Amino acid sequence: MRKQIVAGNWKMNNDLAQTETLISSLKAQVKTSNAEVMIAPTATNLWHAYNSTKNAGIEVIAQNMHFAENGAYTGEISAAMLKSIGINTVILGHSERREYFNETDETLAKKVDAALAKGMRIIFCFGEELADRKSGNEENVVGDQIKKALFHLSAADFQNIVLAYEPVWAIGTGETATAEQAQDMHAFIRKTLADKYGNDIAEDVSILYGGSVKPANAEEIFSKPDVDGGLIGGAALNAEDFFGIVNAF
């Protein structure tokens, strides 16, 4: 079953005290929602966030992980380590990881495999850059990113995959894809999945939109039939704004 999801990607923001404050504000705003609500604090605060959101209707998820089980990878965190502190979902392939940390489709495919092997759910991100969109190449770029990192998977694996379309030109820029641009790309993504795995799988996968989603534009974006939720950056750092978006469903 396709799920509606709103996930807050906190990126490298909020120390421990700020994490405590924001979680308290979020807990004060939670009410029964049609959407699953997730937050992705920075790694040092995952354990605290996990403990302070138990039974609060907010899932704590990770922003990244390494593909190896363990070993000589200074500074990295494995799927098993995340699982051991109660984290069952991980964001992979964010454009900032691709751009600043040289993550490639090939390394992402390994990360996807490692997360699935541990039974984790993945929010897999991809999206074109401005130059790709200006040259009309956005579908080729997005199709390639999906195929290279995910098309070695089995149909059953997609039960644990959520997709997040995040056009790079709309991240942190205040520039949002129009609801129509998001819908067109999400429909293309679903068709790409359907061509390989069949309609049932394609219809079941949740596809989130990310890129300058705010309370003011969330309702219109979420109203589109192939948009199943959002991956939220800046607006996730404020509890009212974040729940303004969650409540847009």
Ligand SMILES: O=C(CO)COP(=O)(O)O
């Ligand atoms: O990158 C994003 C979420 O992962 C989107 O960030 P903004 O909402 O700040 O544009």
